[in-house]
Amino acid sequence: VWHNLSIPKCAFTFWLAIKGRLLTRDRMHKFNMNTELRCILCNIDNESHRHIFVSCPYIMHIMANSSFTFSEDWSHYKNGEFLVGPVTGIRKQMGHLYAAITFFLVWKERNARLHNATNQPASMTLTLVKRMFHEKLHSCHRFQKEVLKNHDLLLDLY
Numbered sequence: 001v002w003h004n005l006s007i008p009k010c011a012f013t014f015w016l017a018i019k020g021r022l023l024t025r026d027r028m029h030k031f032n033m034n035t036e037l038r039c040i041l042c043n044i045d046n047e048s049h050r051h052i053f054v055s056c057p058y059i060m061h062i063m064a065n066s067s068f069t070f071s072e073d074w075s076h077y078k079n080g081e082f083l084v085g086p087v088t089g090i091r092k093q094m095g096h097l098y099a100a101i102t103f104f105l106v107w108k109e110r111n112a113r114l115h116n117a118t119n120q121p122a123s124m125t126l127t128l129v130k131r132m133f134h135e136k137l138h139s140c141h142r143f144q145k146e147v148l149k150n151h152d153l154l155l156d157l158y
Contacts, residue, residue: 001014001015001018001080001096001100002015003093003096003097004093004140004142005090005093005094005096005097005136005137005140005142005143006093006096006097006100007097007100007101007104007132007136009104010097010100010101010103010104010132011100013100013103013104013107014099014100014103014104017049017052017053017103017107018077018078018080020049020078022049022107024047024048024049024052025037025038025039025040025046025047025048026046026047026048039051039052039056040110040113040114041056041057041058041059041106041109041110041113042056042057042058044056044057049074050074052106052107052110053074053077053103053106054071054072054073054074054077055072056106057122058106058109058122058125059102059106059122061122061123061126062102062106062122062125062126062129063099063102065126066098066156067155067156067158068083068087068094068095068098068099068156069083069084069085070082070083070084070095070099071083071084082095082096082099083095083096090142090143090146090153091153091156094137094143094153094156097133097136097137098129098133101129101132101133101136102129105125105128105129105132106125109125133157134157137157
């Protein structure tokens with residue numbers, strides 16, 4: 001979660017999600033809070049960390065529209081195994097950055113729907129994820145140096 005390319009607010013939300021410490025509806029219910037259990041993003045299944053960040057159609061759309069292949073098993077996330085396949089070095093950090101930004105913006109959208117009654121489609125969140133991803137990488141000297149060595153890294157931006 002924590003590495004050279006991480007954005008602190010995104011990494012922190014990502015870390016809390018993986019640790020199961022965000023106040024999802026299933027956790028609210030465990031604390032005897034009177035709340036609807038259905039996921040506010042899809043209204044298909046009960047809201048939990050596993051559902052919101054792995055199996056909800058909302059996040060699945062965003063994760064599927066990246067050049068990385070992410071695990072669909074929550075236990076892999078809990079073990080720090082976010083990407084499928086042999087991914088190493090800066091590309092691994094880029095995949096973790098993409099996942100952290102996605103978790104952050106999906107959680108932000110979930111809270112906006114819950115507290116502000118807004119409803120942003122997954123395609124708009126995907127646009128924001130890609131924008132944050134591009135902005136972070138283009139402002140990072142390490143990424144710029146790595147691109148000079150391996151131009152294929154640019155393909156991960158699109």
